[in-house]
Amino acid sequence: MENFEPVIVAFCCHYCAYTAADMAGTQRLPYPANVKIIRIPCSGKIDTLHIVKAFEKGADGVYVAGCLEGDCHFKNGNVKAAKRVAYVQKYLEEIGLESERLEMVNISAGMGHRFAELASTMTEKIRKLGPSPVKAAAAL
Amino acid sequence: MQNSKINQNQNNKVLVVGGGLGGIRTALDLAEAKKDVVLIDNDYTIGGLMTQLDRTFPTNNCDLCTIAPHLSESNREDHIELLTMTTVTNVTGEKGNFSVTLTSKPRYINLERCTACGDCLTHFPECVNFHPGLDHRAPTCMRYPQATPQAYSIDLEKCTDVQALVKICPARAINPDDMPIKRQIQCASIVLSPGASVFDPSHLDYLGYKNLPDVVTSLEYERILSASGPTGGKLICPSTGKQPKRVAWIQCIGSRGLQKEAGAYCSHACCMFALKEAIVTKERFQDDIETTIFYMDMRTFGKDYELYLNRAKNDYGVRFLRSRPHSILQPEGKTDLLLTYTKEDSTKQFEEEFDMVVLSTGFKTSEESRLLAQRVGIELNSDFFPITEEFNPVVTTKPGVYVAGTFEGPKDIPETMVQASAAACMAAADLPDIIDEPKELQEAPVERDVSLEEPKVGVFICDCGENIGGIVNVENLVAHAATLPYVAVAKAEGHGCSRTSMEDICQTIVEEGLNRVVIGGCSPRTHQEKFQDLLQKAGINRYLVDIANIRDQVTWVHSGKPKEAEAKAKELIAMSIASVVRAQPLTDHTLPMNKNVLVVGGGVTGMTASLKLAERGYQVYLAEKNDKLGGIANHLVKTLEGGDVQAYLSSMVEKVKSHKKIQVMTRALIVDHSGMPGMFTTGMQSGPQMFYKQIEHGITILATGAQSNRPDQYLLGKTPAVKTQLETQRYLFEHPDKVKQWENVVMIQCVGSRTPENPNCSRICCQNAIKNSLAILDLNPEARVFILYRDMRTYGFQEEYYQKARERGVIFVRYDLEKPPVVEEAGSQVDVTYYDTILGMDITVTADTLCLSTGMIADHDTNEELSRVFKLPRTEDGYFLEDHVKLRPVDMPVPGFFVAGTAHSPKLIRESVTQANAVAARAQTMLARDQISLGAATAKVDGKLCAACLICVRACPFNVPYINADGYSEIDPAKCHGCGMCVAECPAKAIQLMQFEDDRILAKVEQLFERITA
Known part of the structure; x- marks a missing residue:
């Protein structure tokens, strides 16, 4: 447990969170390397199956990052994404995974600081939760 | 007329002076309409004043992020020649045939070679003139992937060891022998939009701006608020370094003729600017900071601006005091600032302490702009702004010379954008008609069909100088990539985006017969298009590339942990490979462009737009619901400035009626509409008998006006x-x-x-x-x-x-x-x-x-009907809602639709005419094309899997999917915006979003965990 390095997948909207991540880069704001970003055109594109697949394959945490409320490039993708995330959270609880391993966050393209901050707090949180039980089960 | 033919080849250009937001818009509008432009700016990078803004009202967004990608090389290289550090030194000739002398200062950097790696800046910070993202002058988003040109410049005078500086550049781009260049260009018309400067309150001792560090201008406050500003986004008082508790704004500094050397005019944008700063402060610090605005009149007259004021008052608790403070003093030994003022309902004097005072300084023309006006030969008014035509504020006293933006008069960004487009329209009208397009024909080499080939991936990894190579070992990344499935070639590319590397990649693709490419480098946001163009050049489909962002999202953020960074870079590259092998060739959807125009509304706005487009040779259908043209202007006598509206109107009506290319339909009622951008069909009833007829057109302009x-x-x-x-x-x-x-x-x-x-x-x-x-x-x-x-x-x-x-x-x-x-x-x-x-x-x-x-109020009945027929959004108060309030003020969210005049929001005749001209320019950017490209990222339904459950129909924010005659859902690629919401919601997984197909996303996820589960 001491050396546990979680793997966290961040599905990031091209228009906001992905840009914010680039921004964190430009400003050289460090955050844990545990967070791996996958770019999607809109957080509303996030599929419940993709989230579940990530957990199935061994992700310790997943977050979906969309635009601030009202700022969605496609009107309401971020709202739809939030609903789907909430749905999967419930499902995770049902199958015995902590729902905190999954989160929906909202961020604007200009928020490099916030992106780095989020990546750090998310990593810390997952570190505390420990490795995903799915991974432990797979190892058996 | 004979002469113009001889000069046709030389004089088919427009010179745009000033590379701020306005100049950029003008240049882009002209370039997109296939006109050649020379864009010059006296600074070493374009962007102007807006690049200093953290956020902009009323969206509180960073809008530079939205416009910057349009400035990328691939977008401008065809028609725009960009000259930075350049000024106009002499102008001779006349409309249609100007000869302009331009002088460029030496940059000491070869733009062709510079890769903006930043090595020179790291070693010789004092000599380098560009500190994007770090310098307090650089805006949040003007980091260097977005700065244009993407290059540094050198201040040679500050450099002590020139030889060492030259040596440090890995691209050998530094040239200390660079000389000023003088050149002569021929152009048909000139657009001036050099912007304005901001009033300097240093000489007003009662405001204490010079002596009290906590008295700042509104622009300085913006920088302090900004995440990329001098304080790294910490809002602190310059004197104490502590967060202020009470901040006050004082309006009208340098405006409304109040102070010494102040302009007699109102600066137009400062009220909104102060509101934005107060709101942003409140958003971030809530009750920790009190915000007070001292004002004379709150001038929030723009579209929906009053709502912004109400929000500041009611939701954010910004305090408003109608008063002009007498002075700002700092009592001995205290850090507080003491403001003395009276209120309008009192004769008493009040004193109040603040920690910080922001002076809302107005616009002023700069000495340099005045000199420019003199050189070009246009007349200025007593406030040193150009004298312009009564009903057309972009037209100066000199034929062929047009103005836009804050150089024309104080204004905010949306109005600058409108004027910029209007100026583009006027300037384009002075160009000879050149229809043939040799450039386009030579493009597009034959694309190799790779659909049946096994994936053969080439992986090219950049070191980007020290940016990537200094943190991780690129050779290790290359070696790792070479072991992965389907990888045929893996190599290090140095600066992948430099000319030589691009050539090498292109050659490798051809020689090795590659059919997929992965670039390990910077962000796809900024560079994807560049590499897509490269693939196309190399003869394979442009969508067969994936970029692993190992700079912005790896080495730049994990520089302290090189081992983790290297592991992560390997993972990202592997994920990109896994994804790209599943990529399929895609074609951009194109449609033939119908070059007819439908203008709805025959007031001054509709008629102006019609005339402008008809004069360029396009067929215009002008539909007016009343039996007479002229709209609300029929009731006007004179403008504030004394312009004779009736004379203006009657000559315009005459011109419209007699123009061969304009067909006027009065008593016209739009009843149905179908088709897609570039190929619309609209049905209407018109005339006393209400005959029904259909019109085919590629563009629709809404100029339906408003009501008294x-x-x-x-x-x-x-x-x-x-x-x-x-x-x-x-x-x-x-x-x-x-x-x-x-x-x-x-x-x-x-x-x-x-x-x-x-x-x-x-x-x-x-x-x-x-x-x-x-x-x-x-x-x-x-x-x-x-x-x-x-x-x-x-x-x-x-x-x-x-x-x-x-x-x-x-x-x-x-x-x-x-x-x-x-x-x-x-x-x-x-x-x-x-x-x-x-x-x-x-x-x-x-x-x-x-x-x-x-x-005025919106014409609710007409607008409601039209928004239903055309499927266009409206504001809450019934006006048509533009695509982007700031940057695309006359474009509607549906491509091919434009809005102008009071159908957009209440405005004066001059402003309506400007918008009409702007719309004509924007329409020409589409009309100039023979085909419209709709991109490839659209959703596609597999009819065999579709159960016609209607979930996609409900999920789509744009109402695109419908159940077709065969009983399954169909998505019109011309209407699809490419968000993928339907894909995510489809329970049968019958829909795929091209470029972001599910198997490509899942491949990334699976690849990431390969090591772990294995």
């Missing part, structure tokens, strides 16, 4: 003594004798505007009241004119007429929404009773005439 408001208030319509301003104007013109008998005239402002029922400001009424009161005094100097107002919103140069009205004795009395005037009938007159705040009592005036400033 007539609320049932203050006895309007009940007694002839009460009139609207519109009626008053007519009356003054028709019955001057009766006006001469008037003793008292009262005007009430904001009747039916800025109320809970209609919260927005009608924009035009304040200047209307001033115009009519001055006209009354001209006829009858003895008359007493009272204007009961809430805020006088005589923005820009209108302010000077407001001052004139005050000088001529018009009595201005403020009233509050809570305590409106009371009007009672008194024979043929009316008694108007209002509360006088200074006297503290009710005053009754018996008025011969009461003029109500009723303003």
Whole structure:
């Protein structure tokens, strides 16, 4: 447990969170390397199956990052994404995974600081939760 | 005419001076309409004033992020020649045939070679003129992937060891022998948009700007608030380094003729600017910081700006004080700033302490712009802004020279964008007609069909100088990539985006017969298009590339942990490989462009746009619902500046009716509409018999106007003594004798505007009241004119007429929404009773005439009908809603639709004409194409899997999917915006979003965990 390095997948909207991540880069704001970003055109594109697949394959945490409320490039993708995330959270609880391993966050393209901050707090949180039980089960 | 033919080859260019937001818009509009442009700027990078803004009102977004990608090389290289550090030194010739001398300062950097790696800056920070993202002048988003040109410049004078500096550059781009360049260019027309500078309050000692560090200008406050500013986004008082608790804004510094050297005009944008800063402060610090705005009149007259003011007041708790502070002092030994002021309902003096005071400084023309005006030969007014045509503010006193943006007069960004497009329209009209397009034909080499080939991936990894190579070992990444499935070639590319590397990649693709490419480098946001173009050049489909962002999202953020960074870079590259092998060749959807134009609305706006497009040779159908052209202008007599509206209108109507390319349809009613951008079919009934006919067109322009408001208030319509301003104007013109008998005239402002029922400001009424009161005094100097107002919103140069009205004795009395005037009938007159705040009592005036400033409201019936037929969004108050309030003010969200004039929001004739010209320019960017490309990222339904459950129909935010005749869902690629929401919701997984197919996303996920589960 001491050396546990979680793997966290961040599905990031091209228009906001992905840009914010680039921004964190430009400003050289460090955050844990545990967070791996996958770019999607809109957080509303996030599929419940993709989230579940990530957990199935061994992700310790997943977050979906969309635009601030009202700022969605496609009107309401971020709202739809939030609903789907909430749905999967419930499902995770049902199958015995902590729902905190999954989160929906909202961020604007200009928020490099916030992106780095989020990546750090998310990593810390997952570190505390420990490795995903799915991974432990797979190892058996 | 014979001459112009000879010069055709030389003089088919437009010179655009000034690379701020306005100049960029003008250049892009012209370039997209396939006109050649030379864009010059005296700075070493383009972007202008906006690059210093953290966020912009009313969206509080960073809008530079939105516009910057349009400036990328691939977008401009065809038609725009960009010259930075360049000024105009001489102009000769005339419209259609100018000869301009340009002088460029040496940059000491070869733009072709510089890769913006930053090594020179790291080692010789004092010599390098560009600190994007770090320097307090650079904006949040003007980091260097977005700066144009993407290069540094050297200040050689500050450099002590030139040889060492030259050596440090890995690209050998530094050239200390660079010389100033003088060149001569020929152009047909010139657009000037060098912007304005900001008033410097240093000489006003009572404000203490120079001596008190905590007194800052609004632009400086913006920098302090900004995440990329000098304080790294910490809001602190410059003197103490502590977060302030009380911040005050003082409006109208350098504007409205108040201080020494101040302009007589209103600076137009400062009220909104201060509101934005106060709101952003409140958003971030809530009750920790008190915000107070000291103002004279809050001038939030733009589209939906009043709502922004209300939000500041009601939601954020910004405090507003109608007062001009007398002075800012700092008592001995204290850090607080002491403001002395009085209030409007009191004669007492108040003192209040603040930690920080922000001076809302206005616009001023710079010495340099004045010199430019002189060199070009245009005349300036007494405020040193260009004198422009009565009804067309982008036209100067010199034919062929046009102006836009804050150089023309103080204004905000949306109006700058509109003027910029309008200037592009005017400038393009001076160009000879050149239709043939040799450039496009030579493009696009034959694409190799790779659909049946096994994936053969080439992986090219950049070191980007030290940026990637300094943190991770690129050779290790290359070696790792080479072991992965389907990888045929893996190599290090140095600076992948440099010319030599691009050539090498291209050659490798061809020689090795690669059919997929992965680039390990910077962000796909900034560089994807560049590499896509490269693939196309190499003869494979442009969508067979994936970029692993190992710089911005790895080495830049994990530089402290190189081992983790290297592992992560390997993972990201592997994920990109796994994804790209599943990529399929895609084609951009294209449609043939129908070059006819439908203009809905035959007022001044619709007619102007029609004429501009017809003059360029496009067929225009002008549909007017009334039986007469002219719209609301039929009721106007004169403008505030004295322009003769009727003369202007009748000559315009004449021109429209006689133009061969314009078909006017009166009593026209739009009844149906179908098709897609570039290929619309609209059905309408028109004429006395209401004949039905259909029109095929590629562009639709909405210029349906607005209505004069007539609320049932203050006895309007009940007694002839009460009139609207519109009626008053007519009356003054028709019955001057009766006006001469008037003793008292009262005007009430904001009747039916800025109320809970209609919260927005009608924009035009304040200047209307001033115009009519001055006209009354001209006829009858003895008359007493009272204007009961809430805020006088005589923005820009209108302010000077407001001052004139005050000088001529018009009595201005403020009233509050809570305590409106009371009007009672008194024979043929009316008694108007209002509360006088200074006297503290009710005053009754018996008025011969009461003029109500009723303003405008949206034409609800027409707009509702049209928005239903065309599927276009409207604002809450019924006007058409543009695509982007800031950057695309005349484009509608549906491609091919544009909006102009009062259908957009209330505005003056000049402003409507400008928008009409802007729309004509924007329309030409589409009309210039023979085909419209709709991109490839669209959703596609697999009919075999579709159960026609209608979930996609409901999920789509744009109502695109429908169930077709075969009983399954169909998505029109021309209408699809590419968000993928339907894909995510489809329970049968029958829909795929091209470029972001599910198997590609899942491949990334699976690849990431390969190591872990294995």
